[in-house]
Amino acid sequence: MESQEPTSNFIRNRIRKELESGAYEYIVTRFPPEPNGYLHVGHAKSIVLNFSLPQEFGGYTNLRFDDTNPAREEQRYIDAIREDVHWLGYQWKNECHASDYFETLYGYALHLIDRGLAYVDSQDADAIREQRGTLTEPGRPSPHRDRSPEENRDLFERMRAGEFEDGAHVLRAKIDMAAPNINLRDPVIYRIRHQAHPRTGTEWCIYPSYDFAHGQSDAIESITHSLCTLEFEDHRPLYEWLLEHLPVPSRPHQIEFSRLNLDFTVLSKRRLTRLVDEGHVDGWDDPRMPTIAGIRRRGFTPQSIRAFCNEIGVTKSESVIPFGALERNLRDDLNVRAPRRMAVLRPLKVVLSNFPSDETEWFEAANHPQNPDMGTRQVAMTREIFIEEEDFMEDAPKKFFRLKPGGEVRLRNAFIIRCDEVIKDDSGRVVELHCSYDPETRSGQPGADRKVKGTIHWVSASHSVQAEVRLYDRLFNVPHPAADKERDFVEHLNPESLEIIPDARLEASLADAGVGEHYQFERTGYFVPDPLTRPERPVFNRAVTLRDAWAKIEKQFSQG
Structure with missing residues (x-):
């Protein structure tokens, strides 16, 4: 059963201390899925964390769709994500989209350009990647890194106007090509994509990167705690650099936790x-x-x-x-x-030879053996019933306690039967059993307590459904x-x-x-x-x- 007491963890403990110290009056989190597929159980861990903390400590959660890549996003994924979050038992305060902030993000990009903190690079993706360096070698500056703010603004405005084809230019933040953290080596923050967006249509042909949209969207929504999985830990310095150099209305804090990994499946x-x-x-x-x-x-x-x-x-x-x-x-x-219900997955017909062919007898069965509040139901017994194939064995070993030739079992909720005859088809496969029942072993009869070692389930042939x-x-x-x-x-x-x-x-x-x-x-x-x-x-x-x-x-x- 679901535990009612929240499990203590480092994020919960940190938030409690911050609230007790007065650093926050309440907390605001967000769940920010990209609408390019369905959510999986790994996302469920993030959903539970992001929604349960504000429920416990006061505050609220936003559902924000990270719709910055129109080539992969569809409305059906948005609809499925909404349904999944609701099904898990949560309700968001605001539904937001990164695309709601495209104009504001564009203004932030111009802010960086005007202060010499971003530039338009006209190299292709392969050249930029090759110049980025490695974990042991610093990157090399782009030949376009020293373009003037005026030239960069002109090019970027023309990028937005649609003058250039995909890949002709990108906008990069101007940080440090020798930084030990590769994410700070002048990351790309805008790309040209002549691709209609599900919500904004053809209004835009440049789109921000996730790293650029993420932190600024958090700040616009006054998110206090941006909870991310560990793969974003190396991105946190960029998250903080952008917040520090942009005129954002608030300063959220990113905290990372381990993602959910399950065996015998994939969560990518x-x-x-x-x-x-x-x-x-x-x-x-x-x-x-x-x-x-x-x-x-x-x-x-x-x-x-x-x-x-x-x-x-x-x-x-x-x-x-x-x-x-x-x-x-x-x-x-x-x-x-x-x-509880009885169901026979692989039916084997049993004919109760001494049970009247024109009668139906009803037995009372508990709907739940440990919960009498669930009540009982009536189960029909007829001359022909079905049992599981695996509950009969013709050449049974000594410790087989289900039905076998000459052997007895109790039919659950009913009485004891004995296997008298085995009917086979031309191939030798068992297709039917002829059995007799002991009427004295019904509930309330003198032989009701007679013990046999096996009890099996069954359904009536005429009062069951295929x-x-x-x-x-x-x-x-x-x-x-x-x-x-x-x-x-x-x-x-x-x-x-x-x-x-x-x-x-x-x-x-x-x-x-x-x-x-x-x-x-x-x-x-x-x-x-x-x-x-x-x-x-x-x-x-x-x-x-x-x-x-x-x-x-x-x-x-x-x-x-």
């Missing part, structure tokens, strides 16, 4: 985009994808995601979290909230698919990540289950209706198994 938007574009998955919301849309469709709950993020905490140490930890939080959540059930598993079959330098990460895709069972049989009431309703299929796992489900053809996704079948595998990988 570039790689996730490739999985979608190349058809390795069925879209961004494929339940095998680690996107928030994907895990929502698979059956994860917002409570389980928030609990998971709270459990793993916020640190500066990079680590890889087992995917099983995410699943465990879902099990803990669904174990409490999910009602359904498609989708069993999802790890998307990759190695823990770190992107770390393999010799093989493309897609070569590690798990060919068994999806199994579709077209003819499962479920309790009839499940035909009316709505999207978002969770159920435990007894002895099988937790399931949720897929958005494609229909009463006449239910479709259920397995959210998670009852037990962690990957725990030993993950342990073996972690030990080398």
Whole structure:
């Protein structure tokens, strides 16, 4: 279950001290996704952090779309991001876009130019990259670095006016080509892109870099704490340099924390985009994808995601979290909230030879064995029922306690049956069992307490519904698919990540289950209706198994 007590971490502790000292009256954070794809569970960690801190200490969070690269941004991604944040249980105060500030950012660029702190470079990208230097060698100045402010302003204004083609010029901040931090070696802050923008149309043909837009957008919105993942730590000196040299209305502070890394998946938007574009998955919301849309469709709950993020905490140490930890939080959540139902995934017909063919008997079954408040339901028993194929074995070993020729098991919530005859087809495959039931073993009868070693689930043949059930598993079959330098990460895709069972049989009431309703299929796992489900053809996704079948595998990988 989701913890109600916030986990202590270095960011939370710092903010508490700053508020107690009077440095801030309240805090303002922002979640700044780039709308060029769907959010993944790594973003969920950032969402939980950025929204929970203002909730705890007072303040608010802005949702800001970093829409500075029109070539990759689409409205559908904006819509999906809004839905994901809402689904996780959060509401932003202001929805903002970096494009809201394009005119202000342009003015800031002119401010740098007029003070000799930015210049137009007319070299191509390869030349600029080659002159940038290395970690051990300083960069070399551009031949255009000493252009006068007047010439730079003229060129930059003409860049905005659309006089030049893409790549003809860039605007660079004039900082220090010998700086140990490569990000300070005259970084590019504007590029020419003759590309229509989803929100501003063709008004602009120059666009700011992320580094230039990020800190200034924070300042315009009066963000107090700009919380970023560790890859932006080396960018912080540039973030601070720009704030120091521009007439911004406030001074936000950037704090970095480690990103979320999960095993047996990838959390790179570039790689996730490739999985979608190349058809390795069925879209961004494929339940095998680690996107928030994907895990929502698979059956994860917002409570389980928030609990998971709270459990793993916020640190500066990079680590890889087992995917099983995410699943465990879902099990803990669904174990409490999910009602129980019987479902037979691989049906084997059983004929109860001594049960009247024209009768239906109703048995009472608890919806949740530990929660009487969930009530009970009526389950139909008929002459013909279905059990799981794996619950019968013709040549059973000694310790097989389910059904076998001459053996007995108890049907859950009903009575004990004995297997009397095995029916096979021409190929020798078992297609039907003829059994007899013991009426004295019903609840309330003298033999109700008679013990047998096996109890199995079942559904009535005439009071059940045929359904498609989708069993999802790890998307990759190695823990770190992107770390393999010799093989493309897609070569590690798990060919068994999806199994579709077209003819499962479920309790009839499940035909009316709505999207978002969770159920435990007894002895099988937790399931949720897929958005494609229909009463006449239910479709259920397995959210998670009852037990962690990957725990030993993950342990073996972690030990080398």
